[in-house]
Amino acid sequence: MMIVGVIAACVVLAVLAFLLPRLSRHPQNGAQRVLGAGSRTGSKAPGPLGRLLSKPFSSSSRAVGRSGSAGRRARGRLPF
Template sequence: MVIAGVVAICVVLAVLAFLLPRLSHHPQRGTQRTLGLGARGANKAPGRLGRWFAKPFHSSSRAVGKSGSAGRRARGWMPF
């Protein structure tokens, strides 16, 4: 369920970044900020559990960043 949500967000951001590159930065940063809050909350677990709980949030944040930049990069390659 969570994985599907992250995939959906990545797809929406990639399409938004392709269609409206300048307007895609704000939603991307907001999503990454929200995932960062989750990672910081998960980090508060004791010991290694904190790193393990925070890892999905870090991976999701990285995926959101890559999908946004990929959409903007693809737009830059287009001839129009």
């Protein structure tokens, strides 16, 4: 279920970044803030379990950042 949510957030963020590049920064930062909180909470578990629990949140945060920047980069490449 979390995977579907992250994929949906990435798609929505990429489209928003393509259509409205400046206004897409705030939703991207909010999504990364939520995922960062999950990563920090998961990393408090002891030992290897902490790394295992925080990894999905950190990789999801990275994916959200990449999708937003990809949408803005694609918009910047338009000829008009």
